[in-house]
Amino acid sequence: MKKTFRATLLNMGASEIKAMIPPYHFDDIKRRDPHPIFKAFVVGQEGKAESTWVGVGKVVKNWFKDAIGVLSRKIYPGLKLFFNHAETNDPDENRREIGEVAGSRSQLIDGKFSAVIAAYIFPEYKKLTLDIASVEVDVILDTGGDDEIHAVNVENVTGIALGNSAVDSPGFPGATLLGELQAFAGQSQSNKGGRDVDITISDVKDFIKAEKVKPSDVFGNDELTSDPFVKGYVADERKEASSGEYAHRKRTDTKFDSEREDWEKKEKKQTDEIKKLKTAGAKRDAAGLFTSKMKERKLDEKQTQFIEAKQADFVPEDPEKLDKEVDTFMDDSLKEYNKTAKIFGHETEEKIEPKGGSGPGSEEEEDDTSHIPD
Numbered sequence: 001m002k003k004t005f006r007a008t009l010l011n012m013g014a015s016e017i018k019a020m021i022p023p024y025h026f027d028d029i030k031r032r033d034p035h036p037i038f039k040a041f042v043v044g045q046e047g048k049a050e051s052t053w054v055g056v057g058k059v060v061k062n063w064f065k066d067a068i069g070v071l072s073r074k075i076y077p078g079l080k081l082f083f084n085h086a087e088t089n090d091p092d093e094n095r096r097e098i099g100e101v102a103g104s105r106s107q108l109i110d111g112k113f114s115a116v117i118a119a120y121i122f123p124e125y126k127k128l129t130l131d132i133a134s135v136e137v138d139v140i141l142d143t144g145g146d147d148e149i150h151a152v153n154v155e156n157v158t159g160i161a162l163g164n165s166a167v168d169s170p171g172f173p174g175a176t177l178l179g180e181l182q183a184f185a186g187q188s189q190s191n192k193g194g195r196d197v198d199i200t201i202s203d204v205k206d207f208i209k210a211e212k213v214k215p216s217d218v219f220g221n222d223e224l225t226s227d228p229f230v231k232g233y234v235a236d237e238r239k240e241a242s243s244g245e246y247a248h249r250k251r252t253d254t255k256f257d258s259e260r261e262d263w264e265k266k267e268k269k270q271t272d273e274i275k276k277l278k279t280a281g282a283k284r285d286a287a288g289l290f291t292s293k294m295k296e297r298k299l300d301e302k303q304t305q306f307i308e309a310k311q312a313d314f315v316p317e318d319p320e321k322l323d324k325e326v327d328t329f330m331d332d333s334l335k336e337y338n339k340t341a342k343i344f345g346h347e348t349e350e351k352i353e354p355k356g357g358s359g360p361g362s363e364e365e366e367d368d369t370s371h372i373p374d
Contacts, residue, residue: 012116012178012179013179014179014180014181016179017038017039017040017118017178018038018118020102020103020104020116020117021038021102022077022103025077025103029102033120033123035123036121037120037123037126037181038119038121038181039118039119039177039178039179039180039181040117040119040177040178040181041116041160041177041178042109042114042115042133042178043071043075043115043116043135043160044063044071044072045063045068045109045113045114045115046063046064046067046068046113046114047112048063067139067154068106068114069113069115070154071115072104072106072115072116074154074156075101075115075117075135075157076101076104077100077101077104078101079100079157079159080097080101080159081098081100081101081119081120081121081159081160081161082096082098082159082160082161082162083098083125083128083161083163084161084162097122098128099120100119101117101119101120102117102118102119102120103117104116104118115135117133117160118181119160128162128164129164129166131163131164131165131177132162132163132164132165132168132177133161133162133163134160134161134163135157135160136157136158136159136160137155137156137157138154138156138158139155140154278319279315279319282319283315283316285319285322286311286314286325286326289322289323290311290326293327294307294330299334302337302341303334306333306334306336306340307330307333307334310329314326
């Protein structure tokens with residue numbers, strides 16, 4: 001029994017489409033049409049598909065991988081492409097022929113084994129919106145024992161109908177047009193450089209559009225910036241910058257600079273506040289360190305009183321090095337105490353060496369106090 005089923009497609013590059021077409025058939029098409037259009041379609045895919053049986057109606061069937069493989073092998077270059085379906089699948093009916101199969105292959109698409117064709121569209125039908133395909137075949141079916149209909153073999157492919165998804169629905173879920181190729185004038189798959197190829201500006205533009213090539217992919221900065229059109233565009237931009245647009249940008253930049261300055265001030269204020277809090281905490285911790293270190297150094301009463309009087313002047317620089325800073329501060333304070341004591345004639349017995357290094361009791365050069373009057 002004859003049947004039809006519909007399929008649409010996904011995504012394929014121009015070079016992949018061209019690779020499906022046998023060189024001899026590609027050259028033959030180029031002799032007939034210097035600027036051929038090729039479109040890639042999925043026409044069969046393993047899984048469930050909604051098919052139309054001629055004289056019966058729509059039926060859902062399972063297509064196995066093997067059946068899709070046979071379908072792909074039954075499709076040959078030159079097979080007719082029609083615009084939509086007729087009442088029957090008879091290719092000899094008065095139907096609008098819009099192209100022919102240029103090549104085919106089978107491949108995995110989203111994990112499903114699929115039959116794909118490269119369709120050559122005749123010049124007069126290039127502008128038709130064609131994004132779904134339906135293959136018309138004689139198929140052997142099997143109902144099996146699971147109450148489902150299975151397509152198990154393909155006897156003959158009588159044609160393929162192309163259509164528009166805006167007015168029809170594909171049988172395979174999620175199927176869309178795979179891709180399109182606009183061939184160059186004179187381009188040949190079998191051309192190995194043995195003859196000249198006549199390429200027009202129109203061909204180049206079509207190729208660039210099909211392959212989504214950017215100017216920067218082909219030309220460098222020097223070629224692009226030396227182009228008269230680009231130079232003119234840049235000149236216009238500069239003129240615009242000197243007028244209202246420039247003034248607007250300047251206002252915008254001024255506002256940005258002002259906001260950045262405000263943000264930097266707020267950030268500095270926050271940083272300073274954090275530093276003050278850390279310093280205050282370290283100063284509280286230092287009180288206990290001073291007490292313990294004065295006992296450890298066995299300072300006498302006067303030395304202790306002097307250190308305690310100076311302690312209020314202690315400001316920690318780095319809370320992480322608080323212990324060392326307290327030692328250094330005490331060393332310096334004891335040096336100052338010794339100088340003061342000598343000025344007033346109070347000799348001290350320096351028996352304790354400070355933790356911070358030189359100080360009372362070290363072998364440093366003694367301070368010269370001979371200039372101090374009696």
